[in-house]
Amino acid sequence: MPNTLFRHIIAPAAAVFLVGAPAALLVAQEPDAPAFAHEASDLEPDSRVIYGTLSNGLRYAVMKNETPSDVAAVRMQINTGSVNETEAQLGLAHFLEHMAFNGSVNVPEGEMIKRLERYGLSFGADTNASTGFDQTTYKLNLPSVEDEVLDEAFFLMRETAENLLLDAGAIERERGVIASEKLARDSLQFRAFVDRLGFLTRGSGLIDRLPIGTDETIATMPRAEFVSYYRGYYRPENTFIAVIGDLEPEDAIARIEEYFGDWQPAGAALPQRPRNQASIVPGTVYAYHDEGLMTSVSIAALRPYTKRPDTAATRRDNAIISLGTRILNQRMSRAVQNGTAAYLAGLSSRSSVDDVVDGMLLNVRTTPDDWRAALSEAEQELRRAVQFGFSQEELDEQIANYRRSLGTAVERANTRKTYAGFEYNYAQALVSAFADERVFTSPQSSLDRFNAIAEGLTVEEINAAFRDAWRGYENPAVYFVSGEPLEDAETVLAQALKQSQQVAVVAPEARDVGSFAYTDFGPAGEVVSDIFVEDADAHLIKFGNNVRLNFKQTDFDTGTINIRVRVGGGFMSMPRKDEGLRRLGLNVLSRSGVVGHTANDLRTLFAGQRVGALTRTMIDNDAFEILGTTGADDLSDQLNLMAAKVAAPAFREVIAERHFRNMEAWYPTHDSSPGAVANKYLPRLIRSGDTRYGYDGIDSFLSATLDEVREWVEPEFKTGLIEITVVGDVDKEAVVREIARTFGALPMRADQKADFGANADLAFPSGSETPNRFYHRGNEEQALVYVYWPAPDASDPANAYRMRVLRGVFRNRLTDVLREEMGATYSPGAGAFSNSIFDGYGYALARVTAKPEDVGKVQGGILRVATELAETGIDSDAFDRALTPLIEDLNSIFENNGYWLNVLGDAQTGSDGLATFRAHEKTYREATVEEINVLAKEVFKQEDSVTAFILPAIEIAELDQR
Template sequence: MRISFLTQVSVVALVFLGGCRAASPEIDPSLDAPFAHMASDLPVDPAITYGELPNGLRYAVRQNATPTKTASLLMRVDTGSLNETDETRGLAHFLEHMAFNGSENIPEGEMTKRLERFGLAFGADTNASTGFTETTYQLELPDVSEEMLNETLGIMRETAERLLLAPDAIEKERGVIQAERRARSNPAFRAFLDQLDFYAGHTVLPARLPIGTEATIDTIQPEQFREFYRRFYRPEKTFITLVGDLEPAFAVQKIEEFFGDWTASAEFEAGMNVEIDSVAITTPRARVYSDPEIQTSVNLAVLKAVEEERDTVATRKTGRIEAMGNRMLNRRLGKLARTESAAFISAGVGRSNFFDVAEVSSLTVNAQPENWEAALAQGEQTLRQALEFGFTQAELDEQLANDENSLKVSVQTSPTRRTPRLARQIIGAFGGEAVVTTPETALERFMASKDEITLDAVTEAFREGWAGLDAAPQLYLQTSDILEEGETKLLAAYRKSAAVEVSPRAEDKQLSFAYNDFGPAGTVTKRERIDDLDATLITFDNNVRLNFKNSDFEENVIRMSARLGAGTLSAPIADAPGFETYATNMLSLSGLGQHSVDDIRTLMAGRSVGVGRGLGDTTMTLSGSTTPDDLELQFKLMAAYATDPGYRPEAQAQYDKYIRSWYPTLDSTPAGVASRDLGRILRSGDKRWGLPDEADLLDVDFDLIKSWMDENVLNGAIELTVVGDVEEDVLVDAVAKTFGALPERPAQSYVPDPALTAIKFPAGTKRPIKLTHAGDAETARLYIYWPAPDGSDVLQSRHAQMLSNLFELRLTEVLREDEGATYSPGVSQSSSRLYPGYGFIGAQIEVSPDRIDLMAEEIREVAESFRAGDIDPDVFERAIKPILENLETSLENNSLWMSVLREAQSDPSGLERFRSREDTYQNMTLEDLKPLAEQVFINASAVEIQILPGG
């Protein structure tokens, strides 16, 4: 289960939770329609069947066969934390948890198990979320048989009306809810709460966070649960979405069958309204929040009242025009952030709707603590420059080109949109009172109104969005420094910046792409057909290798990757411990030799191209996706990154600012401490793993990257993998002109010296290794790892993965369901072929510090029972069923085939490993796993790490 917004976000991001509705003078605003499209002139997607049962329950079904034989089932109940009282804060979310804790026809603890027996993995396929105004339950169905629909719709009906809400089950779940609350309680979240109080402290919102409070979680009584359940879980407040590979009429029939006889048992109660204080939002205000464990940012916003609106053709056009100005300003801010003179690390603006009662325009700048005033000034003056002088036609043309291309690609790829995405689009639109249209009609509307999206129209809308800023600025600073008289200084800093005169921005220079000619096209010297995988392996005369599979799983989409030369095992990490982090970030920030990152964005406007970069242990990787129209340009861009990376000094300043801002916050949470230290601990102190000291991250330079790139990457072997909707001859031609035209490359891929891959698991700990964090005093994290075999034996590796799945299921039963001690136990498994003799299975839980030793004993007891062969066959069946159900549908995924083929020529053993996949899992038994469990789960060999408060 998850709470919909409890992440580190700016409060202004909360506006999206309220939904954005638009109005049109052609539509009667008083029309009370059950669906938004019935009160709109927007053409609804005709593939969706909407309906309403006599009891008021509404539904939407849609047939979709990507992937085949699967479906997504979602149920939205129109209630959330705003329906709670002061005494029942957190009840809506707590109730969502109780859906898995017993109903009239499903005993406590059996709902999840039943779903797992049907092939739904907990977390991946079964989940739920609670927000201010809605609670949503979701199930991903691995098949669409009537038996599957009966089971899942039956469970949804049990959830909607038949929960037992037994006192003992409620008591048991309290610990789980408290664990979830603790897991989200950290310095960044506390800063978020303070910012929410600043912007909305005069409303009910800060007192209605879905997670609730420690006190109310512990004191909500069973009768209060039942009262809330009766009042707000009602058919007329429920919406069901069923999308998948099934006939709409049959889907409707099944919904009617399971929900048609549901009747409400209590009178309707409206939720609490959110009301903005008009005085507060029209008065200049400032607040400063300090905590040594948070990153520094300044938010400048203006709020004003809005009227309720509907989603129509006119307001979608208006919304696009309103968004253009902020998008162009974001491009300016991004360019400025990548200069040496930038005082901020990053910055952005946005305009959105706050629960239908306030419109918010906001600017956020992230900076080092000592630079907050200069960062605010740069951000404010860049904003004011746009307000006073507007934008250029070139800036607008770039955004229009991107919009047009995005809409065209949506049309091209729409036939193979995946079912979960469509289902979430439908349920999200319902909650936001928006119309689900089609990509085709969206493109038509854009093309019809494109000429009306003028500089004048955009500038006018942009200025309207920021109107009132100077009269009533809302300023919020969160910082790791202590700032005496902070509010006075913050307002003064704003006024000082606002008094600085700004001048028009210089026009951007005209650009032309510099990487169109890589030399004479290469020729193919070898072509091998892999019939059983429907793939082709191709080699060019310069030894560049190409692995290809034609696929229509994503219509008009082509995915690709390039493996270049060596990876971090060849890097000088012994001399420069921060090399990997530095190189990964700096190469991404530096663009190409002839073009900066911003130049590339401008040059590629309106095109479906882009390149991601990564550093692995043995290779550098480039990745991207494109459409058939842009295939050749995509390969030109990738070849440019493979041959002429940029080493731009301005990237150094941005990197340094980011590290100095981010690194000190690592100890603010157990997870941050783990990311810094665990990798090194689990490899017996090898400094190539984990994160080095801040000084080491800053003590690297471009000369070191360049010399390493020249020696190990730029002239190394190249292996390309392409999967997608493209003909082989077209692909070969594009590769021949780019990668195939490069100078000859080695035929042999990089193979690291055995000394570099010699790592070892540490000796077992008699006492736990104790680390500390500086975050919430109630939160700790426990890790226990057992050494396991490496990945050289594919069968043993799969057994290890399945064993870890079983172990996680059992820990969930013991620690969550029986003990109520943790929200979500996790188990990881590592069995790489690269590091001989090294592997592990590890368990980790978030837990209160006072129970950490007890929970360690519980985990070790489960490990000992596994070692003794005491493993419930039902646990095995529930662990393997989702894998078996997913074997066939996983083949309809281009990402899977990318992973299968990525080393098809340099390491063909991967193909054999894939070929054995289905047979391995179809024939796997519990008895196959017991010898490995006996070998692995030796508690004397385990490493225990506790991350406790007190840093």
């Protein structure tokens, strides 16, 4: 239920608008239509997936996947969304999704989430749903495949499918929650997104059917409309169930048949409503402005949408267009990195809204003063590509990169996750393939197919396909976004485009990036110690130059090696205490490449390889970090690059200048949302004014210098402590050999962490009953309430895990009070912070979105919950519902390379990670309700609390008028 709003239509801001699912989910299943896309395609489906159809028409797909072990994902997708709503029902599909958690024939209102929590599913993370234009998907991530957990999951899915009560009182109580969700999502950026979607799909009426609905219908839809829609669309023939995880397919299929085989629809089916095609008028120009938005301009070549089945021929055509688009994007990225572009970023992509409109889109972000030059350069770069095409060298680079990504997928095929938040996972991929009427093919078949495409593929064919994709570019649609209104915008924009089109373009010059310069770092270092840590199954190795290597071999992700290099003192060694210097350092280090090679040069040099390095300076980190992911075949080149990042860091003036331009373009919009204002002021507030946190005016960003970055970073990189962690599917001997050859060959390094002195001092502010007030210039109906309390530091590693239990209890209770009882918010949040660097410092917090007029009421509700926890405590059921999901997640957490990178990151120079690892499971399994109640009494002291209200700036004007 959380995080549902428009999930199916949000896309990267730069250019892409892949909206919803295609017509397959909008047209009723015809009697002779294939049940699954592969039945009407020449593409072979992945043999690991078993498909089937029950006698009542319900379709399913089942896939065995053992990563992580002993977990599973269940997805139930209903073939309906906001497009099917009548004018009186706008928002009903999404509202109905909420009602799935508000009472059914066999589950009382308010009990479904609690039941799932008792089985180890966390609300939001494991128990969720989403609504789009034409589909509604219910999601359960099961932390166990025990019979009782599987039976509960299937039972609750069946309850949702057929047995919702849709009680009038429950509907009434949920209206405020839906309104709060709508308010929480209604940012200036989202409004701009919807406007651009409306521009691209004008005439279709699509944006009149946004899943969230309207204020009027949310507030007034009667129960009868819910019942009608539910019975008309929640039907077995409209339902698809996917089960993925560490269980036998036969078991999953048997449960689908047991729980859904006797489901018979009640009443007549309601019709599926088709989408309308967009009205495409070449040369249309439109401008949108809001003072909280950055400037951007888009060029679009649009055409009517033509449905193409998912076949080998379709995929070949898409791959060829993609290769040309990648080359254009690489050219634009190079211009930005080289400092020759007026735009700050540029991206081209397919702009396709299924059944509505198709075409190509080129978007550039720019400063307010440079939009004309940015538009001209984008138009001319596109025209250069259309007229002169691409080179064989450019095509070879992109073919190599494309093949590499497919090859990596083949290696990882058997260890990709069943479900995950921010990486490829089979639950999402399988359900999306069904929704998009695509064949779910195996990684190996995708690689084989691409190799067949690439063999004999000519640059002339790429050029021809690119030109065809951009047909109509001579008279494109233009969409402009700015913070200030542009007078006579349509005329001015059209004239600027015409002037650019009159400028002749010439073919691009050939490039020669040479060869990588850093392959020999001197005599290989010698290992002076090698300690095996049994409980972590890891080796702690030290070289003669004091470089440390922490190594753990895993098979969690086949063919993948994760590497983290920690160098020097990072944020904690920063001499100038402000965010301006940190951000400049971050951008320069991450975007400058190395001496002799720009970042784009490196991209070309390592084309087709899993080689890359991200350098970062994170807040509250006591080291600079260089991160990389590679495979065994590329390990040598990966470590060459990472060692070069330390031995020869580049500090390019052009990157600094670009950073300053980005800051100047961004800063006028920095207070355009409540969350952005919170990021500016609150980190400093809760650290008693420490100027390293939060930020000041634009001058604080522009006054930092490249010389200051050099003076900070160079000594740290030259002699600072180096600790390297390698986790993954690789032999220890190979890793030791490559580290010895690269980092082990560097000059002598520091042998211990520096003493950060006063930089390691933080203080929580004194408590106050008076809220701190800050102001944003975003949606005038939005406000945020934050309440903080001092909490235990990280001196005892078990504290962090006890705080997670308390956080779960607190969040659940906040949801009960603020969401269900008061109807004051959509999704209250709770969190906690501690870091072993800072003795005596830690905090807990609550974060709630509210209407401006309700901030006092919300603050009161938060403090009431906190006081109740401190004075009355919690019962065993509330404790178990917060603790059980944490325990059930342990196996998944421990089978994750990223987790072990953190555990081993300081294993030889601090051992905080190992200490927290050793406390992790033990703390959870030994936790008691009594100790959490003691912790609540310690933390939630109202007199120590600090409150912040983030209010709309209109409040200031109203106060002045008073």
